Amino acid sequence: MSTPSPSLDTTRSRISRPPDWAVLSLLCLGQLIVVLDLSIVNVALPAIQGSLDFSDAGLQWVVNGYAITFAGFLLLGGRVADLIGRRRVFLIGLTIFTLASLAGGLARSSEWLVIARVIQGFGGALLSPATLAILSTTFTEGKARARATAAWGAISGAGAALGSVLGGVLTDIASWQWIFYVNIPLGALALALTYPLLGESRGAAGKRLDGVGAVLVTTALVALVFGAVDSQNHGWSASSTWGPIAGAAALLVWFTLHEAKVAVAPLIPLYVLKIRSVAFANIVMFWIGAAVIAHFYFLSLYMQNILGYNAFRTGIAFLPGAVAMTIGAYSGPPLVKRFGGVRPLLTGAPALSALGLLWLAFVPDHGSFALHVLIPQVLITLGAGLVMVPLVIAATGGVAPAEAGVASGIINTTRQFGGAIGLAVLATIAASRTGSGSGGHPPSHAELLSGYHAAFGVGAVFAVVALGFTFGLRTVAPPIPTAATPAEPEIDAPESDAALETTESSPARP
Template identity: 40%
Template structure:
């Protein structure tokens, strides 16, 4: 018994390390973006791909990564994902060109897409259902919180003291330790019989389609909306996404059964996630640029200034954990979305060349982050309500993919909006562009709240089950990014 308990703790340590490093890498680069641009000579539209390359690869391949463990085994997937993630981190820290850094970030996203679902699975296998698993999932969520919060602060410290390259190279020793521990902790894969087929075509089509869509949005500064380049790129995106739908309808084991989106709660939950993180990703991006380019903060001060947002997210998630059973999913999503929208709107009104931390950053950060935190706990229930048990993993992968892809699309839109609104590169023009982007971010969160009000049923019982991993901040420093979503048990979930 003691041997089994010790082995389970070692497996948990590996899984928590994986979650921490994936979370760290989502947030650690934000503070280093201005230094990356100055050192490597990024163009005005290219810098956001340091963030988007990771998010798109992660989101587009996340469902495929979950299936990969079924094909080649959990140990092989974990070891391969760690090796790929570590190699990409090393390469990204040594590159000398913008394209090289973007490519390294994309490969990191591929590795993360394999790591997040398999590490979560390791916990559910090592710990039986009950209090032990609940505690393990709570620690899993705390690892995500620590990665997100530590990332923004450590990113500032590393950038200030050792340069931006260190924010990528810091992953290498962590990955090496995880690889050594994984060889001992995770048992070799033993498989028999035929292996299920992997839907590689579906994964490539959805990732290619979303990348083309983001590319078309980003380049509207250079190519007008009616230009052949923009229309051609948008057309290619639509063709690829339409082909994805066709493939998913025909393959025996699809990444996504399209009919799943016919369930109103699933549709509402994923639409909410898409809109919520469209606004939140952009908020982190523009807040980092505003504090460094307009307020003149150094990387350390910028990293520290992000901590109230992380704290507010934790506070909101803790409140939602206790209130979801009493208030219900729809009430929390609508209220949290509106509160987050108010915070983003406050950002848009408050930032300017004469602003300061207390009036332009602290207040809006706390309001927006508490609102975001209130939303994430019930999202797990909303996005999986009524889903059959065999498709629960698919629904979980879908909502996590919606988060990553929504962040990429939102960031592309907001960067375009900010650039058009600014009209120049002087501090006052840039601040005006950032303010407009925050206003649009608030509008996205308000639309998310409206979608929840219109599409979700009035009351979904069993909301208290959507805790644990879902209740903790995610890889970008906000709650809910644990690679899976803990859903209400099927027997306790019912519609009014």
């Protein structure tokens, strides 16, 4: 029996596959479900604390229980998607996430809710890299891929702001349980559409999961975030803080040596991180995540504790930020074309976010919505949206299709890991500033505001650091190494900053 030619297979695939818009809509829905839950609980935290008798120290685990497992398992999720099938992992992650959301809404104790959030984070860590890996291997043409990446980036960015909006509205008009129940119809819809819309794909045949590497890097990331989070309660000098961080550093060194010298099928092919555009894109994404994701948390506290907003009004107040981030993500590709390169966008966008955070660092006790919430919020989220698409393209466009899952896992890990570390560090700074003036009594508005000012100010510094690292994105990604062709040295880009755009918008060479 003769085997159909590759060209005939490709023609049949194009004729029979679902419309691109339907596939993209499903992938964006999957990503939206994940990113909503990074922030949807923020506005509902006071209601959750009162309902389930959380302590002040324990309440943070409603946020960080999700963040730690999500950030810690993203790399593993990306590699598993490449090995066993991206659609399969998409389904598994979506199922786990939806069932954990049901468990969270039914929670009757603080421990129950935290466990549900941890399981949610694990499901999200499988689902999120699968969405980007499927997108990267489905949309390979330059314009189609740019549009798809813009849509995915808009959802990834705006989802955090939309989560705050939705959390406030649902908590006020229904109850805090509905911030979890809302995931059930969304998850059920995505599950029903998966088989009709998504085909199965995986990386190179014959590769195995690097179990040792997966354990090392996952444990290291979880330990690092855990140590940073603990600093909020015990400070940076406590053994419960620096012990996990030191252990994480040792595990990361071991992981690097294992990947380079021992692993037959590395969890992270180290050549990927040697591609300068990939490396610097992830560094910039880390600092942007640290600056921007944390600001939703502190801005929510400022509006409720200082301005006296209720949950509904706080949620609605985040709506302009969601719109601005969506506009920024969709405007990125046209602006790159208009300016003739990525340089103005990569430098200007973090500067906007830094300006907005610096603005918030000086908000008064009796601030107005327009001047002290709306304007800085739009600057922060617009800047984050504008930089999202160029960074995702730079981080995934220079790798082989077989490594799409792990590349997407890396950039997702970087963003969420930056957000988790940034929130932990800024919360510690805010708490130390507030605690130093409280003298054992409940902090006043002025003392709370001092802590928020410090958090926003350091967040502005994080955005400036991200801006500095964008100047490293000036080289052309090298060819993808294969068994027959060793990796070539990096090539310095020409004076035109359009080099990165040209390279990253082209399909990667297998």
